[in-house]
Amino acid sequence: MKLSDKGELSLLEALRRRFWKKAPGLVLGIGDDAAVIKLAGKKMLLTTDMMVEGVHFDLAWITPFQLGFKLVSVNVSDIYAMGGKPEYLLLDFAAPGDFDLGKFESFFRGIGEALKEYRISLVGGDISSSDRVILSATVTGSASRVVTRGKARPGDVIYVTGCLGDSAGGLLVLKAMNTSVEVEKGAKTAFGPGWETVGPLIEKHVMPRPKRPGRFLKSATAMMDISDGLFIDLSRLCRESGVGAKLYLEKIPVSDELKNASAFLGVSATDLATAGGEDYELLFTAPRREKVRAICIGEITKRGLRIVDTKGNAKKILAKGYRHFAV
Amino acid sequence: MKLSDKGELSLLEALRRRFWKKAPGLVLGIGDDAAVIKLAGKKMLLTTDMMVEGVHFDLAWITPFQLGFKLVSVNVSDIYAMGGKPEYLLLDFAAPGDFDLGKFESFFRGIGEALKEYRISLVGGDISSSDRVILSATVTGSASRVVTRGKARPGDVIYVTGCLGDSAGGLLVLKAMNTSVEVEKGAKTAFGPGWETVGPLIEKHVMPRPKRPGRFLKSATAMMDISDGLFIDLSRLCRESGVGAKLYLEKIPVSDELKNASAFLGVSATDLATAGGEDYELLFTAPRREKVRAICIGEITKRGLRIVDTKGNAKKILAKGYRHFAV
Numbered sequence: 001m002k003l004s005d006k007g008e009l010s011l012l013e014a015l016r017r018r019f020w021k022k023a024p025g026l027v028l029g030i031g032d033d034a035a036v037i038k039l040a041g042k043k044m045l046l047t048t049d050m051m052v053e054g055v056h057f058d059l060a061w062i063t064p065f066q067l068g069f070k071l072v073s074v075n076v077s078d079i080y081a082m083g084g085k086p087e088y089l090l091l092d093f094a095a096p097g098d099f100d101l102g103k104f105e106s107f108f109r110g111i112g113e114a115l116k117e118y119r120i121s122l123v124g125g126d127i128s129s130s131d132r133v134i135l136s137a138t139v140t141g142s143a144s145r146v147v148t149r150g151k152a153r154p155g156d157v158i159y160v161t162g163c164l165g166d167s168a169g170g171l172l173v174l175k176a177m178n179t180s181v182e183v184e185k186g187a188k189t190a191f192g193p194g195w196e197t198v199g200p201l202i203e204k205h206v207m208p209r210p211k212r213p214g215r216f217l218k219s220a221t222a223m224m225d226i227s228d229g230l231f232i233d234l235s236r237l238c239r240e241s242g243v244g245a246k247l248y249l250e251k252i253p254v255s256d257e258l259k260n261a262s263a264f265l266g267v268s269a270t271d272l273a274t275a276g277g278e279d280y281e282l283l284f285t286a287p288r289r290e291k292v293r294a295i296c297i298g299e300i301t302k303r304g305l306r307i308v309d310t311k312g313n314a315k316k317i318l319a320k321g322y323r324h325f326a327v
Numbered sequence: 328m329k330l331s332d333k334g335e336l337s338l339l340e341a342l343r344r345r346f347w348k349k350a351p352g353l354v355l356g357i358g359d360d361a362a363v364i365k366l367a368g369k370k371m372l373l374t375t376d377m378m379v380e381g382v383h384f385d386l387a388w389i390t391p392f393q394l395g396f397k398l399v400s401v402n403v404s405d406i407y408a409m410g411g412k413p414e415y416l417l418l419d420f421a422a423p424g425d426f427d428l429g430k431f432e433s434f435f436r437g438i439g440e441a442l443k444e445y446r447i448s449l450v451g452g453d454i455s456s457s458d459r460v461i462l463s464a465t466v467t468g469s470a471s472r473v474v475t476r477g478k479a480r481p482g483d484v485i486y487v488t489g490c491l492g493d494s495a496g497g498l499l500v501l502k503a504m505n506t507s508v509e510v511e512k513g514a515k516t517a518f519g520p521g522w523e524t525v526g527p528l529i530e531k532h533v534m535p536r537p538k539r540p541g542r543f544l545k546s547a548t549a550m551m552d553i554s555d556g557l558f559i560d561l562s563r564l565c566r567e568s569g570v571g572a573k574l575y576l577e578k579i580p581v582s583d584e585l586k587n588a589s590a591f592l593g594v595s596a597t598d599l600a601t602a603g604g605e606d607y608e609l610l611f612t613a614p615r616r617e618k619v620r621a622i623c624i625g626e627i628t629k630r631g632l633r634i635v636d637t638k639g640n641a642k643k644i645l646a647k648g649y650r651h652f653a654v
Contacts, residue, residue: 002428003424004425028450030450035417037415039469046417046451047417091375095330098331115346123355138373
């Protein structure tokens, strides 16, 4: 039997059962955006993510600077998604010996830019050789109130913090152009529907800036970031909370840029918004009575995952989105 | 210019200068075995290590179980080397989709064995696909007294906690046999000088058990673990402390097993003991007046790195050992 016969989710679930253990100080282990440990009365968050060239990114479409920035951002996104404040970064970097030194420095300029953006410090890590670029980052954080995926309740309203699908659209544009664009230096590239349309999508893909959870912390009952796609991530939140959800298709925020680019590329903006992934927007739930300044896209129900289309017809949601070892 | 034109150490040094920053709570950043941060009055340690198939290991010579055990051990070794107690593990695992599920489970049995051995908990991480096995682990720890690499003083005695070179000898034996050996199940393999000779070497390579620093903590002025080789690691300790060292060749502990296996393989046991690496023994210094139950191999001097051979001749130490992007 192979890994792909099981699929990522069932492998993770098995590990979670296997290694679940009540340890002193451990508040929350495997299964949420970050682990939570208690240290001298304070809640500390820990998260890690690996990015492998050819699997998670292609240097044909992303500059080393953007890659460094993005690596930190996706980890910070996990800390934000728990209601935390990121603090320290550990970094493992591997690349071939003939990797260009200028690109290496550019990668670390991107890391430096992210450190400034998120006000965190690089405190350790390792460099080694490999036949391709392999990156792994660990980010720590702290939180006074931790928001997990597990406490959404029927009747809660479902919110997201921004337009979905832009990042996936940006990746499609980059693939179609087959080049990277140095947006960090103000570079623009002429392509199909024009830079005003594709620029914001590309930027969202190569330099995602996750939303801070601060203003939603008071109200949120459950929270996570959208990294693999709205449908699959919402299905995870619902499973953890033991609830269902009803979404309204017309409420899912899709930018005009994505609509235009999708029309040009001949793809479905809705598919990108619901299953594209790498949005790094927050997905959270809050009681109906709370005033929340985010985009309402549906509500938590007792069970089932459904989406109501523009004609009022409810359909079952298939948990589409990015999964490793997908079956 | 390429990464290999600079070499690992100079790249790390440049990053250290670039990212050195006095941040609130940060006690020690890049440059030691682990980072140290202060959290609510307590010292917390953070370390991370990546292992890439074909670079750091070869599944022809190590079983998945041993690999899991070793991944945790090498990170725990960094925590011990700071005088700390390991607490939590985060793990990133990547492998091809057709990776055998039995091997995957065996890898996690090895992880589980290490969790028991070191009394730590797996609290998070990630699984993704890749065309080879790529592992990254982050281990946290705590310490009441942190021992860095930077406080050795002239006159201090240099100690190690066990025989050196066994692990490198074990790897040579495994390569010569071109097979892995399931020592964790009591397997033995007939080879040249016999299992009594090669068994302990192989075990030290595939399932290293780093030494706890407890009994040396009171006396140690500087401490690190030997992962890349005695010479290169001692040169790092001396550079951080701004001192020199004099070693005595006949004092460097070499096991009979390594002597026998080296004679059989036609290699130098001394080279393996001084530059083989992956020993995961502690290397530390302590004032001469302290009673220390470890193996004395030399003394700290004001400057220079020298080794005195059996005839009493002093030679300059070349910092040999494993370096990525070696020049």
